[in-house]
Amino acid sequence: MDAQRNVDALLDAAKSAFGTLGVDAPARDIAERAGVGVGTMYRHFPRRSDLVVAVLEHEIDACADAGPALSAAHEPYDALTSWLDRYTEFVATKHGLAAALHSGDPAFDALPGYFWERLGPVLDALLEAARATGEIRADISAKDLLSAVALLCHPVPREGPEYGQRMVALLVDGLRNPRD
Template identity: 40%
Template sequence: MDGSAERPLRADARRNRDKILAAAVRVFADAGLDAHLERIAKEAGVGSATLYRNFPTREALIEAVYRNEVTQLCDAVPGLLAAHPPYEALRAWTRLFLDYVTAKYGMADALRAIAAAGSNPYGHSRDMILAAVTALMDTCVAAGTIRTDIGPADMAAALEGIALTSASPERRERAERLLDLTLDGLRV
């Protein structure tokens, strides 16, 4: 852990941390395990010392990037439900899920290396994603727009399957078609 959860960050420190995380997603997606931390700092517009103060090791940075991506994905649910009818919110969230998986795809080797070293970068991500899918599907069921015989665990498994087979950037169009097929199968 990077220690930032122990005390709140000043606004400027929080902005720097967020810039580092955003730059790290791009750089890890582009260069994978070969990503240089100095490149991440440069793309974030911060010095190397700022990067290392927030993330003392490559593993800490990779894990923080992954957790941040999961949190952003799951935190999008209330806003989507407020802005769209339930079924459209579910559809929009599945596209965000693809964005998340595509970003993770570029970091897959790095995440596997961390897991092999004994850390669990995935932590509660499955539970968080299942909770997000549950909230979306429950709202759709209440609105009468999707079937009641398919549960959130089944939908999460379908999303994982699509991710495993089609989530690389060059297969985005195929992934979207598979998502549409899956979502169409949920409709009442």
């Protein structure tokens, strides 16, 4: 149980450190944020890439898991837009991690497939439910939407992450089925 608590603390600490300091955040800083020793961190994540992969998979899983919960709690269009807000937040805060992903390090080779396998079906289900109510257009795919949001969330000089969120809100408004 302590081992899992340490892993969870390290994932949260690494997520926070990566968000503020980038993926090259000092191991000592991550361990201190987690309340563990550096040795404990390296015992669970022997290479920095192991920690980066674990943080990304953890965040992807949390985003994927939000889909069914939102579907159970909201009407289809509201569930879809709430999930897209969650996904937008995920993408907008992961640019340091995205740079690591595109670094050519083979440790990250499986992550794009993991991303699509976990998030694609969740968004497909949300889209299908919203399509069934007639609230959104039928010509949008999960791949289109995941890619569009990711592109809209790229940093823009002199603009904060809220700029990307505004652009995604415009995109989401464009999903609505035009009324006669």
